[in-house]
Amino acid sequence: MTLPEFFEPDRAAVDAALQRLLPADVTMPASIHKAMRYSVFAGGKRIRPILCIETAKIFSPQAQGAVEVGCALEFIHTYSLIHDDLPALDNDDLRRGKPTNHKVFGEAIAILAGDALLTLAFQTLAMAPVEPQRRLAVLAMIAEAAGTDRGMIGGQVADLEAEGKPGDKGMLEYIHRSKTAALIRASIVAGAIAGGAERADLGRLMSFGENIGWAFQVVDDILDVEESSEALGKTAGKDHAQKKATYPALHGLEESRDIAADLEKKALHELEFYGDRAKHLRELAQFLVARRA
């Protein structure tokens, strides 16, 4: 599965904006800015910003403000990885093939670098070049998706608490929808709002985002079983070692693949209304399910 052809130019635009939005690593205190930049530029694929930008483009070709909103989403995603990797949480030494933030900068700076990226995300959103009412709607919606009540943090807590317990398919669904799908859905809906979508569009794109975000995490579970640490850039087989509830563990590999395919189908169905205007978004969704890392 090769990357869609628009992926690299989008990624370059996002990386340039991230460079601009992050304080320089000589800004005092230098250590925190170095730590923030280390994880933001550790090789992330920029999936959330690119979903945001390509969704915005359905509604306005310039995708005004979607790059900045996308960067805020990348800051939130990066902070969540830094904190998840901490010894008190998943205790991971390796992320995207590099030592995790706390391995390089120590736990104190890693905790604060995560806090700082979350703070910078909201500062970036507050100043994004999007009409004020839409900007506030984007901000409130992203905060909810990153929060505790069926949002990213809620999913992370449920995931921690499920460790070592007998698997429960309902709980597994809650975890995947909250921990991963919520922020992916928010990336898509934020792009739609910033791009000028109407209320009816938001319903369709929320459903697209929910299903593709969920599929994304099911695929992640499958790759953790099928691929090597080297291919993934993180410790493979870790879910099994930590006795985490995953789709392959509870549903088996074959059924997990079917579930992912079914979610992808539901997601793509929501895009039919947009015809060719959603061509890029469709390619992205297919890539996210077919990826091997």
Place this chain on the structure above:
Amino acid sequence: MTLPEFFEPDRAAVDAALQRLLPADVTMPASIHKAMRYSVFAGGKRIRPILCIETAKIFSPQAQGAVEVGCALEFIHTYSLIHDDLPALDNDDLRRGKPTNHKVFGEAIAILAGDALLTLAFQTLAMAPVEPQRRLAVLAMIAEAAGTDRGMIGGQVADLEAEGKPGDKGMLEYIHRSKTAALIRASIVAGAIAGGAERADLGRLMSFGENIGWAFQVVDDILDVEESSEALGKTAGKDHAQKKATYPALHGLEESRDIAADLEKKALHELEFYGDRAKHLRELAQFLVARRA
């Protein structure tokens, strides 16, 4: 020094709003909501919200939205205490006379509860009943004050890195202005913006907030030397034990008291323009410098 007479009614209004804004502790996952509520309702004086509300009242008697903005500031303040107390940072067991968050809920939940309060702060700001342009200005300003570049996190990092090093008065000033004064100043300026202040007002109130916030931290340093753990509700003498640079350590107790008095004088000077309208804010400022805990 007794509390100003408006303090208790303001505090009750803030506590009622905090109750309303925090998810119920039965909302799934319950552990994170219990942990968030534990620290928010651990006996904080609500200084930042009350500064916000009383500043807003200079410009509009109803102080529209200032309670919600104040709650967001209290969430940010509380998250910073939870993370500062972690073993990897200040490693404190006691806060406001109670076990710290990680002592009760464990490190993982404490880290995530801090993250969740920071996230909820921005969600609260995004939905506060303040005119959209002013709401965005408040949000961007608070995010900056809570951030790394002369903001709260920057001060915390500089404080960590200064530990055990020979004292440096310039660095000490940077730490106090960033770690404490920035968010206190932001509480005051946020109240002013929400209340409908003009640009010229913001200059005066920024200077008031900067000086009173700085004085507040100098007084904190003095109390750490003079008062018992019991009176403070946290471990007294800890600054000295951790070889932290403080005003008493670098300037001596008497000069530190003079510095606090001088900052208070500068702060109060900025309020003269408002005459009797700033009566409450003046009383609050005097209380913050004269307090014994």
